[in-house]
Amino acid sequence: MQSFQEMSREELLQEKQELEAAYQKYAHSGLKLDMSRGKPSVEQLNLSMGMMDVLNSGTDLECEDGTDCRNYGVLDGIHEAKVLLGDMIECHPDNIIIYGNSSLNVMYDAISRSMTHGVMGSTPWCKLDKVKFLCPVPGYDRHFAITEYFGIDMVNVPMLATGPDMDIVEDLVSSDPAVKGIWCVPKYSNPQGITYSAETVRRFARLKPAAEDFRIYWDNAYGVHHLYDLDQDHLVEILAECKRVGNPDLVYKFCSTSKISFPGSGVAAIATSKHNLVDIKKQLQIQTIGHDKVNQLRHVRFFKDIYGMTVHMKKHADILRPKFEMINDTLERELAGRDAGTWIAPKGGYFMAFEAMEGCAKAIVAKAKEAGVTMTPAGAPYPYGKDPKDATIRIAPSYPTLEELETATEIFVICVKLVTIEKLLENS
Amino acid sequence: MQSFQEMSREELLQEKQELEAAYQKYAHSGLKLDMSRGKPSVEQLNLSMGMMDVLNSGTDLECEDGTDCRNYGVLDGIHEAKVLLGDMIECHPDNIIIYGNSSLNVMYDAISRSMTHGVMGSTPWCKLDKVKFLCPVPGYDRHFAITEYFGIDMVNVPMLATGPDMDIVEDLVSSDPAVKGIWCVPKYSNPQGITYSAETVRRFARLKPAAEDFRIYWDNAYGVHHLYDLDQDHLVEILAECKRVGNPDLVYKFCSTSKISFPGSGVAAIATSKHNLVDIKKQLQIQTIGHDKVNQLRHVRFFKDIYGMTVHMKKHADILRPKFEMINDTLERELAGRDAGTWIAPKGGYFMAFEAMEGCAKAIVAKAKEAGVTMTPAGAPYPYGKDPKDATIRIAPSYPTLEELETATEIFVICVKLVTIEKLLENS
Numbered sequence: 001m002q003s004f005q006e007m008s009r010e011e012l013l014q015e016k017q018e019l020e021a022a023y024q025k026y027a028h029s030g031l032k033l034d035m036s037r038g039k040p041s042v043e044q045l046n047l048s049m050g051m052m053d054v055l056n057s058g059t060d061l062e063c064e065d066g067t068d069c070r071n072y073g074v075l076d077g078i079h080e081a082k083v084l085l086g087d088m089i090e091c092h093p094d095n096i097i098i099y100g101n102s103s104l105n106v107m108y109d110a111i112s113r114s115m116t117h118g119v120m121g122s123t124p125w126c127k128l129d130k131v132k133f134l135c136p137v138p139g140y141d142r143h144f145a146i147t148e149y150f151g152i153d154m155v156n157v158p159m160l161a162t163g164p165d166m167d168i169v170e171d172l173v174s175s176d177p178a179v180k181g182i183w184c185v186p187k188y189s190n191p192q193g194i195t196y197s198a199e200t201v202r203r204f205a206r207l208k209p210a211a212e213d214f215r216i217y218w219d220n221a222y223g224v225h226h227l228y229d230l231d232q233d234h235l236v237e238i239l240a241e242c243k244r245v246g247n248p249d250l251v252y253k254f255c256s257t258s259k260i261s262f263p264g265s266g267v268a269a270i271a272t273s274k275h276n277l278v279d280i281k282k283q284l285q286i287q288t289i290g291h292d293k294v295n296q297l298r299h300v301r302f303f304k305d306i307y308g309m310t311v312h313m314k315k316h317a318d319i320l321r322p323k324f325e326m327i328n329d330t331l332e333r334e335l336a337g338r339d340a341g342t343w344i345a346p347k348g349g350y351f352m353a354f355e356a357m358e359g360c361a362k363a364i365v366a367k368a369k370e371a372g373v374t375m376t377p378a379g380a381p382y383p384y385g386k387d388p389k390d391a392t393i394r395i396a397p398s399y400p401t402l403e404e405l406e407t408a409t410e411i412f413v414i415c416v417k418l419v420t421i422e423k424l425l426e427n428s
Numbered sequence: 429m430q431s432f433q434e435m436s437r438e439e440l441l442q443e444k445q446e447l448e449a450a451y452q453k454y455a456h457s458g459l460k461l462d463m464s465r466g467k468p469s470v471e472q473l474n475l476s477m478g479m480m481d482v483l484n485s486g487t488d489l490e491c492e493d494g495t496d497c498r499n500y501g502v503l504d505g506i507h508e509a510k511v512l513l514g515d516m517i518e519c520h521p522d523n524i525i526i527y528g529n530s531s532l533n534v535m536y537d538a539i540s541r542s543m544t545h546g547v548m549g550s551t552p553w554c555k556l557d558k559v560k561f562l563c564p565v566p567g568y569d570r571h572f573a574i575t576e577y578f579g580i581d582m583v584n585v586p587m588l589a590t591g592p593d594m595d596i597v598e599d600l601v602s603s604d605p606a607v608k609g610i611w612c613v614p615k616y617s618n619p620q621g622i623t624y625s626a627e628t629v630r631r632f633a634r635l636k637p638a639a640e641d642f643r644i645y646w647d648n649a650y651g652v653h654h655l656y657d658l659d660q661d662h663l664v665e666i667l668a669e670c671k672r673v674g675n676p677d678l679v680y681k682f683c684s685t686s687k688i689s690f691p692g693s694g695v696a697a698i699a700t701s702k703h704n705l706v707d708i709k710k711q712l713q714i715q716t717i718g719h720d721k722v723n724q725l726r727h728v729r730f731f732k733d734i735y736g737m738t739v740h741m742k743k744h745a746d747i748l749r750p751k752f753e754m755i756n757d758t759l760e761r762e763l764a765g766r767d768a769g770t771w772i773a774p775k776g777g778y779f780m781a782f783e784a785m786e787g788c789a790k791a792i793v794a795k796a797k798e799a800g801v802t803m804t805p806a807g808a809p810y811p812y813g814k815d816p817k818d819a820t821i822r823i824a825p826s827y828p829t830l831e832e833l834e835t836a837t838e839i840f841v842i843c844v845k846l847v848t849i850e851k852l853l854e855n856s
Contacts (some may be wrong), residue, residue: 037500049485056484070473070690072465100528115544116554116578126544126554139452147716152546162631183700204587245771262498265722286577287568288533294693308665361788 003339004420009428012421019418026411030374033408035356037047038190038350039399040259040316041083041107046314048261052299058413061294071291080325081267087306088218089223089255090237091271097280098293103256103268106219108146114180115150119213120249120279125152125180134172136164138353138381138392140190143183143219157182159189161344163196166203172224177210181217186411187235188222191353191394193346195233205241207250215276219251222349224313225259227321233347248273255301259316260309260352267292267299281391320350323397327352327409334391334413340420352395353381354412361390362417367415373408431767432848437856451799454839459578459800461836465619466778467827468687468744475743476689482729489722497721503712509695509724510764515734517651517683518665519699522630525708531684531696535576535645538680538698541711542608543578547641548677553580553608558789562600562610564592564808566781566820568618572610573648575811582811585610587617589772591624594631605638609645615663616650619781619809619822621774623661633669635678643704646681650740650777653687655749661775667699676701685727687778688737688744695720695727748778751825755780755837762841767847771823780823781809782840788847789818795843801836 017115018078028402043369055061056335061069063078077098088094088117097116099106118124132153135144139159155172157164163186164383172179179257184204204216218238226232242250249272256268270280303309328345331354341356358365376394379385395412432440483489489497491506505526514521527534546552553559560581565573572607574580583600585592591614600607612632614624624632632644654660670678677700684696698708712713731737756773759782763769769784784792789806796803804822807813823840825833 027529028477039500042534045496050485052489056480059480061480068692070476070692072467072691101720108715112540113546116540116610124554126552142714145714149711262722264498264499264718265720281451283577286570287536289530291691292529292693292723294690295720295723330445362730365617 001337003337004417004424005339006066009425010426012373016397016418016421016425019421020358023367023418025413026371029372031407032335033372033404034374034398035396035400035405035408035412036374036376037399038259038396039196040263041319041321041399041401042137043168044398045262046317047312050303051298055294055298060378061297063297066205069192069294069297072289074293075288075290076281077269078293078296078300079290079297080300084300084303084305084309085255085267085269086271088309089220089253089269089271091239091253095239095273095277096269096271097277097284098291099268099270101258101264101266101268101320102147103219103221103254103258104142104256106268106270107143107219109283110217110285111150111152113280114213118273119215122213128178130178131180132176132178134164134179136182136184137383138191138387138394139183140185140383141380143217144383147183153246154387155179156383159194161194163200165363166200170203170207173207173209173214175210177266177418179209180211181212181215183217183219184187185219185221186238187220187233188346188349189227190221190349191351191376191392192195193237193344193349193352198236201236201238201241205238205250206246207247211249211386214250218251220253220255224309225316225350226313226348227324228347229314229317230349238274239385243273247363249275260313261299261302265295269297308346320398322402323405324352324405326402327395327397331412335416338417340416350396350398352393352397354416356391357420357423358389358391361387361421363394363422364415365392365410367419368412371411372417373411374413429765431765432845433767437853440853444846444849444853447842447849451795451842453576454799457800459835461800461828461832462802463833463836464711464802464804464842465688465744465827466824469747469827469829472744472747472826473690475740476666478729479689479726483722483726489725491725495721497725500717501720502721504709504718505697505719506721506724506728510726512728512731512733513683513697513738514699515543515794516737517648517681517697518680518700519667523667523701523705524697525705526719526724527696527698527762529686529692529694530571531647531649531686532574533680533681534696534698535571535647537711537715538645539578539580541708542641543710545645548703550585550641552716556606558606559608560604560606562597562607564610564612564811566612566619566815566822568613568647568812569808571645572811575611583607584811584816587620587622591621591622591628594628598631598635599637600732601642602639603638605713608639608641609636609643611645611647613647613649614666615648615661616653616774616777618649618777619779619804621772621777621780621822623663625720626664627755629664629666631768633666633673633675633678635675637678642678644679646679648681648683650687650818651683652737653744653778654741654776655745656775657745658741659775668700671701677703688741689727689730693696693723699800719723743779750830751833752780754834755823755825756829758837758841760833763844766845767845769789778824778826780825782821782823782844784819784821784844785848785851786819788816788851789815790848792821792840792843795847796840799839799843801839803840
């Protein structure tokens, strides 16, 4: 199809008129569609209802080692939960601490602990003049919210098709001792759905940080969230790679079952080296009596093992795949060759990112909103909510039904075209 | 009975010989009894097994307001859980935030937040040269562990029969702006089982702190943990009292269901003023995606309401009461009038404190240990583990069976007598 950029002013005005007619059809129809949040749909939640049956008053609530999950004890998680989550994120159970619901809380704790107590004996960050974090962009707004809350300076690093631009990462990490961390969603990244290439992971593992207390904050949120059984992205396991190259303490790896079982009642974990674990456990034993062990046991009894989880995740994929494919197909059909934006068709995760023409994202999101389609606010995938190009729009296909999503995507595409044309007319 | 202090050296030697014979009976019998931790017994845990049945795959997991507890959303707890816990701690549901398992974690968060972000806009404590907490002693070791972990200076305040010595509290709080908090277990205190008198609570509510960011850390851990239905201690509700005297923001109130349902899978909460809640929620929205809502719902469906909880707590009392009474009776029978120590018979909670003759606590605990009875380490109820008089021994009657507890108490009494006599002989 013809690129908007190559069209004459008359052609653009003609196209605009047609699009406006199409837009008006929706603008006052009272639609309420939501593509803003990575929430599982009700259909997906129903997949885990069996979890409510595995424990009952006739079940014993004992671990394999005899621990009574109902009582106090076992600060860092029951062993069988460590095995299950270890298999899930390809780590040895001994490298894991299990927490409560929400891996975000585990990440928050990691930063908060570093602020007040430093990292493995380093100066507490609250005693330093300046602390910086690298933020591959676009990225996850809630990561950036944590670092902003603690007054940590955020430095944008562009995402490439292979992950963060490692030339920039290596340069900043090795030269600036104020750089204490980098936020990563290495697999099916939020929002682009990019999986870091093997070379990217290897370069991460080989970083030579200027700061002894630099850590990679590796949020492996979508490690088992594939859309396809065979056509999966592969991520090199970073803890093992770090160990192999003599950098064992470089990474904190985070994960949770939020989008596997229930976001409202899941289990989260951190995986890291023995030295880091010792450091974290010093805090943990002061911080809590212990996280919910019964829910850990419930997850183990429901999934049984990693094979059970794989089978379960295929059911999620069967629900999510048609949604992702429909969006990609629609974008292809309507926008391919028109120079109105780019996107990647991810093979897993929860999001897509639409990269609009510069200066158009806010206007597209606003226009969609007027027609009843809520998108993630433009700018959200950037630190401080500031997208320097005003271009990235996050698309979250999971929550609406396929039918709702079709309508929402149709409206979205109209908005993209309209705003792009308006911008071109304005500049012409 | 005759006081040891009034006995002659010969009488003491004679008594010592008899006690040593009795002690030897146990010393090599391979006994393993544990009076060290406030853990509910298996019998108590079984009381809550019905909680495993209230939710199953046929149950809807929706709140009264339509919230799907399985999904994301509702950061500060589901409304019906706020109502239940509100009734439990005599607060309005709107004054409550519900957390995950472990109220200790909520307290840790409160201190950690104050370190990094201050209190309602005050200077973050990590930027101050000196931060102090008042610690009524004897008290709860895990409170003191939190303040120690954050490098906060701890100042002992003696406990009286009415609660902390308020003359000292008022003086320190009003004169020293470095004093930012006080740890309180106001009802059936850990370890003495003392409930603060109405006058004490009223004086707390009327404090005029030198520091704007001073807060009372009111750990109402045993609010509904009565041993008797009618003969209950009464605690004036401090949030309302603070409001009445124009000091609404003075208190953080903590509670949990740890010793009501399961310590390994409970629900915790903070209750405080609107202003404090706004302050805390600024952190909460950054800190977590949300705590486990399904477990909140499970608690509500199981207890139904505060009456259900009252009925449930009577069953706990039926199990605990004979244990507390047996210990008190044994101590009365064996030690009354002998000047070998003092104690209070509490009307609720989980602990008793035995106040031994000065300089005897460590030796008694060690001697009991040798005979197979584990007590809480002497010193534990004091900041830095240092009991200036080496006198307080915490007794935790809940976990062993009544039969085991009888043996343990018998051994304990022998050890108290032996060590007291040894001390007297030494000093004579």
